[in-house]
Amino acid sequence: xxxxxxxxxxxxxxxxxxxxxxxxxxxxxxxxxxxxxxxxxxxxxxxxxxxxxxxxxxxxxxxxxxxxxxxxxxxxxxxxxxxxxxxxxxxxxxxxxxxxxxxxxxxxxxxxxxxx
Amino acid sequence: xxxxxxxxxxxxxxxxxxxxxxxxxxxxxxxxxxxxxxxxxxxxxxxxxxxxxxxxxxxxxxxxxxxxxxxxxxxxxxxxxxxxxxxxxxxxxxxxxxxxxxxxxxxx
Numbered sequence: 001x002x003x004x005x006x007x008x009x010x011x012x013x014x015x016x017x018x019x020x021x022x023x024x025x026x027x028x029x030x031x032x033x034x035x036x037x038x039x040x041x042x043x044x045x046x047x048x049x050x051x052x053x054x055x056x057x058x059x060x061x062x063x064x065x066x067x068x069x070x071x072x073x074x075x076x077x078x079x080x081x082x083x084x085x086x087x088x089x090x091x092x093x094x095x096x097x098x099x100x101x102x103x104x105x106x107x108x109x110x111x112x113x114x115x116x
Numbered sequence: 117x118x119x120x121x122x123x124x125x126x127x128x129x130x131x132x133x134x135x136x137x138x139x140x141x142x143x144x145x146x147x148x149x150x151x152x153x154x155x156x157x158x159x160x161x162x163x164x165x166x167x168x169x170x171x172x173x174x175x176x177x178x179x180x181x182x183x184x185x186x187x188x189x190x191x192x193x194x195x196x197x198x199x200x201x202x203x204x205x206x207x208x209x210x211x212x213x214x215x216x217x218x219x220x221x222x223x224x
Contacts, residue, residue, distance in 0.1 A: 035214075040125065040216060041216060042122075042204060042214045042215055042216035042217050043159065043204065043206075043214040044214070045211065045212070045213075058211075059211075059213075090158060090159070099166070100146050100147040100164070100166060100208060101146050101147075101208050101209075101210075101212075102146075102147070102149075102206075102208040102211075102212040103164070104149065104161045104164060105149070105151075105159070105161060105206070105212070106161070107158040107159045107160070108158065109157075109158050110158050
């Protein structure tokens, strides 16, 4: 969806470098998420934010940090990249409500990160 | 902690055959979602099930939510080459946990 954009789309970096992945959305959603996808492991949640002042760790937050700069922007940082952080990273957004704890997730196109 | 298991991991079918993927949660879920990811693409929402025993259909796709709200299935009737991709379930409890997905390949 063009409503959720991620930059860069591809990145190759070296071990020890600091990397920032950016996500922007025009859907007006309060909730934003960062996922990591590895072959055969599905989607694993790294961090999530339910509003600008709210940041929560997900299943695999070690080695990552996030910043919610505005309702529309949520960045993921790798402070010191290591090879096993090579993966496909997805940003997603959702709206609260509907009587369920988690609603439909809208995913960005993904960032393919390679750490050498 | 909450776990969501999905089987099979891979399934190959001939075009026209049926396909089913199953999702099981270690805990009772509030709702369950299904997504499809085409090769090289991003996950796209298909449907959400909320009620115990709920069954929903989308053309050739049938989604079920178990009576105990701990399991779900996606059944595709008469697969087509356009059905190729990875199908994920995501169970909502204290967190939204994705299954590892079932990758469907279809030969014509």
